[in-house]
Amino acid sequence: MQGAEVDPTWRGGAVSERAECVLCPNPSPMTLDGTNTWVLGEPGGDEAVVVDPGPLDEGHLAAVLARVQxxxxxxALTLLTHGHDDHAESADRWHELTGAPVRAFGRGHDDVRPGEHIEVGGLELVAVATPGHTSDSYSFVLPAETTLLTGDTVLGRGTTVVAWPDGVLEQYLESLARIERLTGAGDVTRLLPGHGPVVADAAATVAFYLRHRVERLDQVRAAVESGAATAREVVETVYADVARSVWPAAELSVRAQLDYLREHEQPT
Structure with a gap:
């Protein structure tokens, strides 16, 4: 889960001819190196798409605007992968600075639709609903580069939190399976996450995420069978090797896992 140490080698910057990351200076156990704000644009075009302007940090917003300019x-457009503050708190302020519309799923924004093709200045993106981390999580395919911008659904390092009660494990597993189908079809080969470095092998990483979730469910089930009576007690057993600073987030994932087990493994 999130909580991996900061990687000093990841500082953002251009990762392809269409994508550049401006790394927000908000590192923490939950944000890894900081929030990745992605600036996208078609080569030779005069319009940009910004994905996740980040927290309300005027210095960061100025840096993003400077890179675009x-x-x-x-x-021309701002997209949000989900509504958590470290990705979206500055959305209203960013709109004031740029005049660009802000689109996301719900939360008062112009709703993005599953499978929607978004075209800006010759740049094409395809919206993919990936709820689970949160109910409003979306990812965006950049077809020209077989790349997927994943927000917090898949990270550049470690694994993510199912942010119960808004996050639902069953939805998250379905979202991972949806991304796996994209990798299997060759539509996605690389990931641009909301935190951490670029993921070069999308298929291997998504397969790891799916295995990890199965293993965690087995561990949570075993902890309950051994007498763990609360989510906190499960965390103390299953996440004993994880820094205590992220135990509160781990407890959210455990609550989501317990809900999943109660729903899918009722005694007959």
């Missing part, structure tokens, strides 16, 4: 573009 340095490419000779203007911000």
């Amino acid at each position: 340095a490419t000779g573009r203007r911000v």
Whole structure:
């Protein structure tokens, strides 16, 4: 889960001819190196898409705007992968600075639709509903580069939290399976996460995430069978090797796992 140490080698920057990361200076056990704000644009185009402007940090917003302007573009659209503050708190302020519409799923924004093709300045994106981490989580395929921007659904390092009660494990597993189908079809080969470095092997990473969830469910089931009576007691057993600073987040995932087990493994 989130809580891996900061990687000093990941500082953001250009990762392809269409994508550049401006790394927000908000590192923490839950945000890893900080929030990745992605600036996307078609080569030769004069419009940019910004994904996840991040927390309300005026210095970061100024840095993102400077990078867009340095490419000779203007911000034409902002997309949010989900509504957590470290990704979306600055959305209203960013709209004030750029005048660009902000789109997301719910939370008062212009709703993105599953499978929607979004075209800005020649750049094409496809919206993929990936709830589970949160109920409003979306990812975005960049078809020209067989790349998926994943927000917190898949991270650049470690694994993510199912943020119960808004996050639901069954939905999260379905979202991972949806991404796995994209990798199997060759539509996605690389991931641009909301935290941590670029994931070069999307298929292997998603397969790992799915295995990890199965293993965690087995561990939670075993802990309950051994007498753990509360989510906290399960955390103390299953996440004993994880830094205590992220135990509160681990407890959210455990609550989601317990809900899943209660729903799917009722005694007959």
